[in-house]
Amino acid sequence: MSLERKVVYITGGSKGIGFGVAKKLVSEGMKVAISGRNLKTVTQAATYLGDSSNVLAIASDVTKLDSEKAAIEKIIATWGQVDVVLANAGIGHFAPVDELGHEQWHSMINTNLNGVFHTLKAAVEALKKSKGYYMTLASLAGCNFFASGAGYNATKFAVVGFTQAVMLDLRKYDIKVSTIMPGSVATHFNGNEPDEKDAWKIQPEDIGDLVVDLLKMHPRTLPSKIEVRPTRPDKK
16 A cells, blocks of 8 residues: 555544554655544644644544544545544553452443444445555453453453454455554553653554554555564563
8 A cells, every 4th residue: 555645543643552653654644633532632642743734633532433433524524535544542440350440341341342343333434435454453462361451351352353353344345454462562551651661662653663564565465463562571
């Protein structure tokens, strides 16, 4: 896929991995729409990415299908198409299952799992027209379970399975589908403040490079599930 002037929609694009990917795709000449629940935060992020002709800030809540439909409609009204969608928005609450709150469980289900479904349902007809690419941002927590991760593991295992089934459903429309499964990434996720202590981790721009590689791969070839981990994990 030639990336020049292609249109990408990234949920959770105001910071972290979403912002890192957005920054890379803007540099590749793509038109980039980023969304988040807080319009002020998303708008501030968009100003760092480029001018308004190439970057669009959208307030959207992925837990609500109508909100995601409105986001896609705004992108099409602005640029006429949607070529790539990265369902990146996600949250995490970590506690032993007997301490994990009911609201914490459902907030992860609603954002991490229902969110990727809503984003796809909102965008799928546009992707059929563009013969585009749908990606989900999962995690190595989608194949490796760990203590205090029952809720987060459940959502990320589900996202991996969902995305692989979607790949089989949509390839007849020449839509590519992949899930990206990073390990430790230097972001603000779960209250972290990235600094020099995170230098060993995957950086958000590294995921941006990976997304570009996927988009530029020959149409005949599809890496459908990509595990990404730090080369040399921190030894505590």
